[in-house]
Amino acid sequence: MLWIPIDRSSDIPLNRQVYQQIREKILNGHLQAGEKLASTRELSAELKVSRNVILDAYDQLLAEGFLLARRGSGTFVSEGAFLTQHDVPFSLHEVDEKKVKNHIISFRSGIPALDLFPRKTWAKLSYQLWNDIESTNFGYDFPEGRLELRQALAHYLLRTRGVNCHPKQIVITSGATQAMTLVSRLLLSPKDIAIMEDPITNDIQTIFKSSGASIYPIPVDEYGIKTALIPENLHPKFVFLTPSHQFPLGGILPIQRRIQLINYARRKNCFLVEDDYDSEFRYEGPPVSSLQGLDPERVLYIGSFSKILSPALRIGYIVLPTHLIEKYRQLKWFTDLHTPSLDQIILARFIKDGYLERHIAKMKKYYKRNRDFLIQCLQTTFSNKVKILGYSTGMHLIAELEDIHFSKELLLKIEQFGVKVYPVEEHSIEKGKYNNRIILGYGHLKKNEIEEGVTRLFQAVYDEIK
Structure with a gap:
């Protein structure tokens, strides 16, 4: 039986x-x-x-x-x-029990506080949309995206980021990843060269390498890409950078280096690709203007709503020099026809009615409290053994631990203590410079998780020291 x-x-x-x-x-x-x-x-x-x-x-x-x-x-x-x-x-029961038993506190960067998504406002705008929308809006749309969203974005970006563009220069994408993938297809061919900051997120390296092009790394310091190290004998298709908040080290590129980059792009007849991924959340000093505002015909400006609102929306955008618009538009059409239209309409109203800026102001206060608490926990727990870097903007910071090498073995041990951290070295192109630094994302964590995570991290590393 x-x-x-x-x-x-x-x-x-x-x-x-x-x-x-x-x-x-x-x-x-x-x-x-x-x-x-x-x-x-x-x-x-x-x-x-x-x-x-x-x-x-x-x-x-x-x-x-x-x-x-x-x-x-x-x-x-x-x-x-x-x-x-x-x-x-595994059966459902086994998976659930495993999750409960091995609860991991993850300091992954780039995840917003999803429980603070403005659900009521979004639901209200969605309800209004479904009651007012004409049936023609349920059909196929244009690859560049809804006009009302591009108009709202053009006004918003000019006012808050100093981006100088016409709505026709904006193409709505399915997140920043698609925007970069299409840039790769538009500008890169095998044997081409793209200059990139080093370190820079590994995903972006993968996207641009997939074209067959060569990546030429330029080191960064506390201010961002070291423009003086860009070789004059290279002829790159573009320079990729994160000037308002270098990922992952957090530097903010000063105006002198920005002007050097603009002049370099003009001399080499190449482009600058600006990823402005979380510059809205700046905690120290006034907002930093975009690089694009200095030369709209040399800079491709990329942004998304994944960090501001939610990755689930899958809405990003790119602001293009005018002579690249049509080619990029065609690539977008070949990829997926268009980004889903109805969420674009809701987002356009969300921006136009001022909800986006109010939400950013609210989240900026929330993330700053999380950041300050994480810094406090690190300083209290690790004392003078920790140096904290790149904390002025965004939803992560860098912790540099004295005399520690974050090897695979140590990272595994830390995870066995119930906490997951992310080494800077994973994102470096030339290896060996950042072995003692880790990325600690704090946007999605509660204070008790931050405190417990830092305690577990110390226990794992301290035991390693002994």
């Missing part, structure tokens, strides 16, 4: 529990092809459940091909339903 434990307190219906367990026993080979199962009457009596429960479970297994019914003979396990052991997935 089959041994099938029944959990009557579970939210999973009894027939589903019986189905799942028989299915798993067939997949992992505990019930073998040709083996006869107990009759529905026998199994219902054994498990003390209604016969209908067993009938429903057997019917589902028959429909999916796990079982075979032979008239007058009974129900048998079908041929070919066995998976090797390592292919069998």
Whole structure:
């Protein structure tokens, strides 16, 4: 007789529990092809459940091909339903228990406080949209995106970031990743050269390398890319940089270096690609203007709403020099026709009615409190062993620990203590310069998680020191 434990307190219906367990026993080979199962009457009596429960479970297994019914003979396990052991997935119960048992506090950067998404306002605007929208808006749209969103963005970017553009220069994308991917396809070919800050996020390196082009790294310091080190004999297609908040080290590029970059791009007849990924959250000093405002025909400006609002929206944008608009628009059309239209309309109203700037002001205060608390915890816990860098903007900072090498072994040990940190070295192109630095994202964490995470980190590293 089959041994099938029944959990009557579970939210999973009894027939589903019986189905799942028989299915798993067939997949992992505990019930073998040709083996006869107990009759529905026998199994219902054994498990003390209604016969209908067993009938429903057997019917589902028959429909999916796990079982075979032979008239007058009974129900048998079908041929070919066995998976090797390592292919069998964990049950839902096992996965949930594992998550609870091994709760990891992750200091991943770039994740906003998702629980503070402005749901009520978004729902109100969405409700208004669905009541007012004309049926023509349910059709295919233009690859460059909704005009009302591009108009709202042009006004917003000029007012807050000093971006000088016409709405026709903006193309709405499915996040900043798509914007960069299309830049790669537009500007790079095999054997071309792209200059990049070093370190810079590994994902961006991968995007540009996928074109077959060569990446030429330029080191950064506390102010961003070291423009004096850019070779004059190179002829790059573009220089990629994060001038308002260098990722990951946090430097802010001074005007002198910005002008050097503009002059370099003019001499070399190349472009500057500006990723302005979280410059809205600046805590020290006045806002920093965009690089694009210095030369709109040399700078491609990329932004998104993943950090400001939510990655789930998948809405980003790029501001293009005028002579690149049509080619980029065509690439966008070939990629996915257009970014989903209805969320664009809601976002346009969200910006135009002032909700975006109010939300940013609210989140800026929230993230600053988290940042200050993380700094306090690090200084209290690690004392003079920690140096804190890149904390003036964004949702992460850099912790440099004296005499510590964040090797794979140490990172694994830290994770075993229930905390996950991210080494700067993972994002470096030329390796070996940042082994004692880690990225600590704090935007998505609660204060108790920050405090506990820093304590666990210290315990793991301190034990390593001993």
